[in-house]
Amino acid sequence: xxxxxxxxxxxxxxxxxxxxxxxxxxxxxxxxxxxxxxxxxxxxxxxxxxxxxxxxxxxxxxxxxxxxxxxxxxxxxxxxxxxxxxxxxxxxxxxxxxxxxx
Numbered sequence: 001x002x003x004x005x006x007x008x009x010x011x012x013x014x015x016x017x018x019x020x021x022x023x024x025x026x027x028x029x030x031x032x033x034x035x036x037x038x039x040x041x042x043x044x045x046x047x048x049x050x051x052x053x054x055x056x057x058x059x060x061x062x063x064x065x066x067x068x069x070x071x072x073x074x075x076x077x078x079x080x081x082x083x084x085x086x087x088x089x090x091x092x093x094x095x096x097x098x099x100x101x102x
Contacts, residue, residue: 005031005038012044021048039065043075050078055086073102 012027025048028041035041046061062079065072076099083092 005034009041012041016044016048021051024048037068039069039072039075043078046075046082047078050082050085055082058082059086071098071102073099076102 008027008031012024012031015021015024015027025045028044028048031038031041032045042061042065046058046065049055049061050058059079059082062075062082065075066079069075076095080092080095080099083089083095
């Protein structure tokens with residue numbers, strides 16, 4: 001990861017940890033502007049959407065990540081939580097079982 005992108009990543013993580021979601025999203029969006037396939041930034045954006053209660057958006061982002069990288073256990077765990085919170089327990093179980101196979 002190039003220096004500027006690394007700085008954006010670290011700054012975004014810091015903002016995310018303290019709950020400054022707007023600032024964190026700006027950092028992760030900036031990373032994706034340079035590298036649209038950056039999986040960790042996409043996952044954080046999905047997590048931000050989930051924290052904001054936008055579960056359909058969070059699920060859609062996580063599912064797009066899994067198209068590119070099918071068996072990332074942290075993405076699967078996040079996706080299972082999103083399905084569970086959105087009232088889709090059977091989907092949550094299916095995704096959690098997939099994560100357990102990792």
